[in-house]
Amino acid sequence: MKMEFKLNLTQEQKLIMTQQMQLSVKLLQMSNFEIQNYIEKELQENPVLDAEYKKNDSEKPKDEIDYKSFIKYLEFDDYGHGNYSRDRDEDEISPFNFISAKKSLKEFLMEQILELNESTFIKSICKYMIENIDHKGYLDITLEEIQKELSISSELAESCLNIVQSLEPHGIGARDLKECLKIQLKVKGFQDENVYRIIDNYLEMIAENKYNVIAKELKVDVKKAQEYGDLIKSLEPKPSRGFFTGEETKYIVPEAYIKKINGEYCIIMNDGSIPKLNINQLYKQIINNEDDKETVRFVKDKLNSAVFLIKSINQRENTIYSILEKIVEIQKDYFEFGEAFLKPMTLKEIADHLEIHESTVSRAIREKYIHTDKGTIKIKDLFTTGISRVDSFEDVSTKIIKKEIEELVNNEDKKKPLSDQKICALLKEKDIDISRRTVAKYREEIGIKSSSKRKRF
Template sequence: MKMDFSLNLAQEQKLIMTQQMQLSVKLLQMSSYDLQEYIENEFQENPILEMDYENKKEYETQDKINYKELVKYLEFDNYGSQSYKNYDEHEEVSPFNFIANEKSLKEYLYEQVSELNESNYIKTLCEYTIESLDSKGYLSLPSEYIAKELKIDIDVFEKVLKIIQNFEPDGIGARSLKECLKIQMRKKHMLDDNMCKIIDNHLEDLSENRYQNIAKSLNITVKEAQICGDSIKTLEPKPSSGFFTGEEVKYVSPDAYIRKVDGKYIIEMNENLIPRLSINSLYKNILNDEKDKVATEFVKDKINSAIFLIKSIEQRKSTVYRVIEKIIELQYDYFEFGKEYLKPMTLREIAESLNMHESTISRAIKDKYIYTNKGTIKIKDLFITGVYSLNQGEDISVFNIKREIKRLIEEEDKKKPISDQIICEKLSENGMNISRRTVAKYREELQIKSSNKRKRF
């Protein structure tokens, strides 16, 4: 086999992203919370950067750094045209600052223990048992195990458990779903033989609305089985539901406010999300010191990073602003009249109108929120697909199709629920041409059961 070496020249095109380009892309897709963290880290690493959250109005009176003067010392000159504006925004006080601490389930149960007319010994056993409850409010450990651990008789523990099961919320301290449901029915004085048998043997039939099976097994009418089933379905399978679990709820801060002024929608970017960045003027003198070359190069490098960070943040804000502005233009009816007027809108449509790439639009709306007269909404939720309507000559949003499916089901004869095929045919009559499989998909997304499970007797 012959082996040799040779040199060949080949010409090819490649797109190479510089570190600065990668940073711009990274900052654009960050949520406001992630951006805050990133800026905090940069502030720790770059002594040139100055950061201010509160004293924003002082920028009007203090000496400002001449960025154009600074950049002439650097090896690049493409930042001179960048403008840095000062904003005078009135700080809004969040109502969440006045929310009291939420009460956990265990705290609620401890309060009920303190009100018991029992000995301290029994109260201590109750508190220990409360600590053994899981996140759903169930006692998942075997009674024998806890009694052995406490070195008490099983009868004593059963007495303690019975006390806890009489506490609120109903169903607390149950050892299984069946026991949880029975406790709740007993407190409502509705636990009879039929209810017990349904809970013990027919929960799966109940979940599938197979009332014929239940009626046949209990020797009762289908209607009677359905009445029992309706009562059981009102119960809470998770007693801890609604109580504070210990996990902090993160409240969303909008990236922009959409306000209607004189008949027009105005975009007001939320300037309080991130600190105002500037460059420490003390380092300006080092640039003029020609003796210490190392210090000068260090400062140049840090100023380079700082100015590019400030520029990237401004560019991020500008891109998000332009995207929101275009969304308001395309979804004007939504902001005026509500969700039912939401039109189909895609990333490509926005990208083409703004002369940007789809990936840029996708990054610009990722984890971004806006405050509107409809509440705080995720920008991404405004991008929905549609189905072309022959009757109307335009696309109909999936939201409106789902709303029509929901309306048809709400108006159906509950004794003879309409099938997905009939829904499909009725939608086609209104110009909504979708398949039966798509109807089933949308119905499931609406958490509506199939026709055989919706039937009432």
């Protein structure tokens, strides 16, 4: 075998994403809220940047209170005369005293444990169990592990678990779904053994709507089996629901407002919370100082970053505005008359009109919202494919087709639910020509079960 070294020249094309290009793409994807946070961070790290916040000086801040007028109002209404002392400590009358903190599930359970008429030792075991309850409200540790870790008997562990499971919300501290449902039934006082048998053996059949099989096994009529199923469905499978889990609510900040002004729909960009960025004049002077080359180099780097950031933010806003402008043009009937008039529209269609890449449109609308007369809507929800109508040149949006399917199912006879083939035939009567398989696909996408699982006895 002969081995030798060779030097070859090859020519190839590659797209290399520079750091600046990556930043530009990153900024385009950001929502209004994320842009605000990013700019605040950049202002702290880049001394060259200056921010100008939009503010109407003629107006008082909304949260500014005229305390003198407020006190006069209280005195006029005789609030100062009850059992209140005039020389109270300022902290006592602070409005922050009236703000309630979010209570977590574990805090709620711990409070109930403190009120129990049990020994400190029993309470400490119960508290240990509560600390091992997961985000769904289930006990995330076995009794054997508790016995071993706390060096207690199985009887004591079982007894303490019963105490925890007696707390509110009902079903808390269960080790699985079946136990969770049975705890709730016992609290409600249901003693019919058939309900407990269904939970132990036929829970999956309820989801499948197989009440005829359950009825045969329990030797009851189908209607009674269905009543049992309805009762079980009314129980809470996730007892922690409704309690604070540590995740803060994410608020939607719309990118723009679509308003009808003088008969035309206008786009008003929601950029009031985004500061206008400028270059600090002081640093422009430093560049002319040739004595300190190190400082000049540092300032030039920061200047380049600042200029590119300002350009990228402006470009982001222009891109989003252009996309929204085209969307409003295409979907004018939707903004005027509602969802039934939503036209088929794809990312490619918008990209081709604006002569930009499809991925740019995708990034620009990612997790972004607009505020309209119909409420705040996700921009992505306006994009939908279309199906041709029978004897018509116009396409109908898949979103409208799904709504039609939903309406047909909602108005069906529950004793004889519509099959996919029947839905297909009814849609054809409305000039919507789709196959039975497409009906099944759309039905599943909107979370509607098959006809056999929708049947009521």
